[in-house]
Amino acid sequence: MFSFSEENYLKAIFHLERRYKGGVSTNALAEEMETKASSVTDMIRKLSDKQLVIYKKYQGVKLSEKGRATAIEVIRKHRLWEFFLVEKLNFNWDEVHDVAEQLEHIKSEKLTRELDKFLGFPKRDPHGDPIPDAEGNFSVSNKLLLAELEKDQTGICIGVKDTSADFLRYLDKNKIALGKTITVKDIENFDNSMLIVIDGEELRISQLISGNLFIKM
């Protein structure tokens, strides 16, 4: 069994690995965990001793298979509990995080399995993030912001972050709708505006727009 703190580090490394391919740096992890770099070094060494991460001094850190499986298990519990809180206990999707942060550390295989069954094996949590199954497989792809895509990447529009009438009207007017395929043709360095292709038409959108559109790849 692992401590709350160890599990939180593994989770953080898992999330950061998407951004830092070659290994997660000590500083990045310190920022994510809201702690000091020296504390991170200590914990990484401990996780390394337990074979949960692969670590070489000054080289950053990566999850081992065991570490990844543990991180995914914690994420699975977090998202199942979020779903439970919203679906069964009348929480709003924006109130669940802190409680789920606590519940994700409860140790009981049967609890997780039965909770999953009780909830009908949900595929996404209330924020749209995928819930891995008991084997650690994500059956749906992760949600991204359009703003996170790079030049020449393509995705499908699956949701909006800003739900204001103004924003939705803008999308309507420009024929951006759920299910549409979007390809990033170019990104302007100066203001991060994007040139995208949707329905074969080119369209330039500001960072405010791309930062409020959810995409799956």
Added chain:
Amino acid sequence: MFSFSEENYLKAIFHLERRYKGGVSTNALAEEMETKASSVTDMIRKLSDKQLVIYKKYQGVKLSEKGRATAIEVIRKHRLWEFFLVEKLNFNWDEVHDVAEQLEHIKSEKLTRELDKFLGFPKRDPHGDPIPDAEGNFSVSNKLLLAELEKDQTGICIGVKDTSADFLRYLDKNKIALGKTITVKDIENFDNSMLIVIDGEELRISQLISGNLFIKM
């Protein structure tokens, strides 16, 4: 907010206060917590500093009002979760304890309130123990073993611990049934057998019998 450990001590003191009226001794608490007397002294001092218990050296410890309220809140959460596990997640009543020991420490007023509502404000957990309401009131009295009663005390039979056919047949034969009122007339020191009165009739029962009959007072 209090640590898991602090909450566990408060809970233990709450349970022991029933047996040790004049204050819970360090050794009794050490046994209950499966730890050493010296650790208990340390923790008691800490709880005393936080005004959760009333403590004088060598005099044992009692809960303050604040300490009692905290203990009851933890017990409330423990028993609500036990009910949830059995009623919603297909746990057996004898599998729930360890998981509930973890869940009882989750901090969220809304969670406890909504869970209570979701479960239909249950009055007893799967073991028959009363669940306090949000104000800390036990609306039903606690379940005891007949063996825990003292001379001249009276209670009502509300359940059995041993559910074997042999035991139930014995009860039948001696006209002991749910709902019957039992008064303890005498307890034999040598073998702890009891002389009880039921339906106006005297009956002598062994400790094996009295230790398997649940009573409410």
Added chain:
DNA sequence: TCAATTTTTTAGACTCATCTAAATATTATT
């Protein structure tokens, strides 16, 4: 009553997860 026994507390040490401050390694910049 006063010695023996039991209970409780104190003293000092350990582990875990964290911190600050200082040292060292890496990287970026002239």
Added chain:
DNA sequence: AATAATATTTAGATGAGTCTAAAAAATTGA
């Protein structure tokens, strides 16, 4: 390539909760 800036690790300390061993207080009982 040398220096400046940045990133990372080491060294040493802290607080929470626990432990063992020893000291002190309370209780028991001859």
